[in-house]
Amino acid sequence: GAMAPGKKITARIKRTLPVKGPQAPTLSELMRWYCLNTNTHGCRRIVVSRGRLRRFIWILLTLSAVGLILWQCAELLLNYYSASVSVTVQFQKLPFPAVTICNINPYKYSSMKDYLSELDKETKKALETFYGFSEGKSKVRRSVNEWNSTGNDFFKQIPLLKFEDFSKTATDLHSGQKRKIEGSVFHKDSSIVNSGDSNDIGFQLCDANNSSDCALYTFSSGVNAIQEWYKLHYMNIMAQIPLETKEKLSYSADDLLLTCFFDGLSCDKRHFTRFHHPLHGNCYTFNSGENGTILSTSTGGSEYGLQVVLYIDEADYNPFLVTSTGAKIIVHDQNEYPFIEDIGTEIETAAATSIGMHFTRSRKLSKPYSDCTETGADIPVENLYNKSYSLQICLHSCFQKAMVDSCGCAQYAQPLPAGAEYCNYKKNPNWMYCYYRLHEKFVKEQLGCQQICKDACSFKEWALTTSIAQWPSTVSEDWMLRVLSWDKGQKINKKLNKTDLANLMVFYKDLNERFISENPANTLVILLSNFGGQLGLWMSCSVVCVIEIVEVFFIDSLSIVMRRQWQKAKKWWNDRKRDRSGKPPQAGDLERQGHDNPVCIDEDLPTFNTALRLPLPQDNPLPRTPPPNYSTLRLETAFTEQLPDTLEVGQH
Secondary structure (H helix, E strand, O other), X not given: OOOOHHHHHHHHHHHHOOOOHHHOOOHHHHHHHHHHHOXXXXXXXXXXXXXXXXXXXXXXXXXXXXHHHHHHHHHHHHOOOOEEEEEEEEEOOEEOOEEEEEEOXXXXXXXXXXXXXXXXXXXXHHHHHHHOOOOOOOOXXXXXXXXXXXXXXXXXXXXXXXXXXXXXXXXXXXXXXXXXXXXXXXXXXXXXXXXXXXXXXXXXXXXXXXXXXXXXXXXXXXXXXXXXXXXXXHHHHHOOOOHHHHHHHOOOHHHHEEEEEEOXXXXXHHHEEEEEEOOOEEEEEEOOOOOOOOOEEOOOOHHXXXXXXXXXXXXXXXXXXOOOOOEEEEEEOOOOOOOHHHHOEEEOOOEEEEEEEEEEEEEOOOOOXXXXXXXXXXXXXXXXXOOOOOHHHHXXXXXXXXXXXXXXXXXXXXXXXXXXXXXXXXXXXXXXXXXXXXXXXXXXXXXXXXXXXXXXXXXXXXXXXXXEEEOOOOOOHHHHHHHHHXXXXXXXXXXXXXXXXXXXXXXXXXXXXXXXXXXXOOOHHHHHHHHHHHHHHHHOOOHHHHHHHHHHXXXXXXXXXXXXXXXXXXXXXXXXXXXXXXXXXXXXHHHHHOOXXXXXHOOOOOOHHHHHOOOOOOOOOOOOOOOOOOOOOOHHHHOOOOXXXXXXXXXX
16 A cells, blocks of 8 residues: 555655664675764765766875875874984083093002013013014013012913914924914904914913913014013013002102192192002092092183193103003093093193193983983993993993903903902913903903993083193203202102103183083974874864774774674574474564564654664575665655645746
8 A cells, every 4th residue: 555645754764864883784884874974074075976986086095194194193103202402501610520640651660670570581582582682781680579480380371472474383482492373363453364474473372271272362563462462461460469569569649749730729649539540550530529529610721720740750661561651641520430541641741731621511311212321220230440330331340240250350450349359370370361252252242241231321521622832941941840859859869851741731621511411302292283283184183083983993893793793693593492402493583584573563653773673684585674775865855746836836
């Protein structure tokens, strides 16, 4: 029978009602609903556009926009931990740094004669054997000290060798005999690969536990070979002398310092703190801050810095250990260890050396911005120096620890770890071979020290500018040297020689403190603003739109998929039960699956929710109601014929 006009409209409305999100029966319906209702314009154009080409272009544009958003947002996230560097310069009263001064020669040669007589005799013998160099008939003074007997065996074990042309033989300095040389060759100071050079000199270090495992150290320069060999034996001897004795063998403050001025006022040895360096002997630090006060300066220029005259005493230098004359100085913070051997500045004699300073403080951001450390507490290396952390301290401490672990003793040039003692050939006959092999690994970054140690995040730096003038001048030389000799008093009975003196000035060039700091370039607010800008630019989208995407694409899509799976599982369970019992399908089952669904028998007009309770299509071909058509609502199609009274109105 014909349906009443009212019911026709209701049926049409019901059929064309828009489907709301998670209530859509399929994913494609859900996507269609989303595209029509979302605020992101590209998606809507995909559904509304007529023609395949236009739709394809809109799909392409929308996907490109999504890709650009993802790329730009990923860039923003990756660059989130970037820092901007700011430099501020301020003029103020500056704290004066600590200035550590050492004589290049560590110990007075006259005091060391007893300890070094054997080694010096052996070195002179080498010079005579290899270079025909002789000091005439004067014999080296033999000591009646116990040190007399230290070297003999050892010099035999590690003699200087001169290598023959392109052969594996060498002349032994000690016996003068030729011997066959085995082992890998290491060039300490040259890039020459061929060790068969006729003038190559060196020494061979063998493993005490395995004499066939040897390392050969050759030098293209005889000077370097003799010095390196001498240092090797010298360190062995020094390692056995107690610290108190060594301090007496080195220079006192009265020996080193002749005059002192700071900030226009006179100063003396009480302003200096003694510090014993294993390679440089007694050094003296001005303004060490040990007594709790740190001097500062309120005026720049050479008049207001530190000015000292140093007594170098060249005649008492060790001829084989050091080949230059003068002093070494280093400017550092009171909490820093002075690495004179690494970064010291050399001061020459018979000259006035002016060192102008610029002060800079630097501060880097720690993790996650950079891989630096605040205090060094997070680095698994024990600080052996009792000073604030620095990269140098970490590297030296790390090597010393590896030395103690591998060789069983500590290297002489660095502080002692707890419970260890310095290497010497009496107790550790194998230490030299072990040390050289370990040092080679350290230089090649195979010990892992360079990987463990990090830069300090904050540090102070004094940039130095050095200038030199002749001092004293020819005209003032005579009276100055006489007065200085007089000042020195009974210590010296002769007039001082100008080559024994060095004049040093250390001062601030200006009182501008440069502070270089890193600041985070991004904050969370800036990051979110940048995200918003990208979303707005490419998709005219906001946070609400992002939440909508999450809701539709994740929550709603998942609920549709889960519902589908649940219904499949339910059907499978019902079929299984029926198969077991052997019963034919019940009438109720058929009703639920067909068009006579009990939900729809109700006399009331169907609602969308009741329609949704209809099950999904089954595999068996049972009679079904056609699926609802979710097209856009077009109400005008319900009134296909014009009513007669409206026509008449138009004609009047």
